[in-house]
Amino acid sequence: MNRSERGWRRPQSYHHGNLKEVLLEAARKLIEQYGPTGFSLTEAARLAGVSPAAPYRHFRDREALLAEVARAGFERFAARLDMAWNNGVPTPLTAFENLGRAYLAFAREEPASYTVMFETGLRPGTEGETIPAAERAFDILQKAAAALCRQLPESERPPVKLMSLHLWAISHGVATLFAQGGLAAGKAPLKSEEILESAVLIYLQGLGILPGGNETPKSI
Amino acid sequence: MNRSERGWRRPQSYHHGNLKEVLLEAARKLIEQYGPTGFSLTEAARLAGVSPAAPYRHFRDREALLAEVARAGFERFAARLDMAWNNGVPTPLTAFENLGRAYLAFAREEPASYTVMFETGLRPGTEGETIPAAERAFDILQKAAAALCRQLPESERPPVKLMSLHLWAISHGVATLFAQGGLAAGKAPLKSEEILESAVLIYLQGLGILPGGNETPKSI
DNA sequence: GGCTTGATGTAAAAGCCCTTCACATGAATC
């Protein structure tokens, strides 16, 4: 039974007790507000109420903290995609739509995480690293693509891996350009969800997974 | 007739004469090497052989220099896309393929420019600004989309604007994920050009602009 | 030519940030 489990407020304790998590949260908040360039270790420490040197007990340097923001972000990202996909229930197609919406929702609700996760320029020298949660996230996409493919006769199925890359690229493109405060966020006449959904619709028609490959979709 | 027009090497002149351009070039080089975060005004000045204060005669601050890198980048980007599209000659389809390749080529050859142009987090507070060259670049895409649409009977044509957004998102997604040193640059089994081309192929089949909407493309 | 003027570069300094090092604190263990 530790102290915070009852209402007991620790008065100015020397040791913070939860600094690592608090720093990560502060980092996300600061990045969201000032951009990844504006984020400063010192200010994160200030928000957490500790000295500028304290973060170095938990992260090798500023970049390591950013990398951890990315890693934790991928963790939540994968969990969220998994939840949305829900093993293809009730149908692969509706589950897949949920997946797309979950992707955009994450990018919009955690712009700081998404930015640090995918903007390569921010964490140079991270090229070789492989983040397990990121692999898991992609695997979910791949499982979804495979499930959709199974609706086609075996001879007509596209390579699942390539199909996943396509869908990932579309989702990522829409997320960065239209869902976050991107270049064209205001310029587009539609919500990013509608853009993604219509693009995927057309793409799946092109594969023959959805009917109507030769007509304009009426609903756009 | 100024001095540099003959082979005359200005020895240690007090005034640089071409500082603005040299600083922009240095910035691109540094960003390419160390990422946008690693770029420092002071070091760009060092590369140009001037004092750390000199850049402030040409740019309001560090961010303004980055904004100019982006603006000039869009300028070259638009020029390059325009050249590749070549007014739809010889055929809209082949011209469109050239357009896609030009898009990826730019992202790969000028990664620093592309990053600063599209990574929103790097220049916060730039949301409202409208960059003419960026509009021109998008217009080219839109013209290309319109030309492709014209191959369809009028009643089956999709909304051109939406179609352009789709194509932009796909291109941008592929460029950032697979063409630059992105997350999955090594993971993908194919070159980014092949990924983009196959995705667009399927997408156009979905619209009925290309035949084969209900079969697996054999060539992938 | 000599003077003025404006553009462009310098030097110095203030302020912030990152990072390290020696030291302080306190919770847990023996």
Add this chain to the structure above:
DNA sequence: GATTCATGTGAAGGGCTTTTACATCAAGCC
């Protein structure tokens, strides 16, 4: 109760950004 180890502090070095007063030079004007 003493020790130990993780965690936080304070101070300091070095780099970056930005400002300010001053230096240099090209161009125009008499």
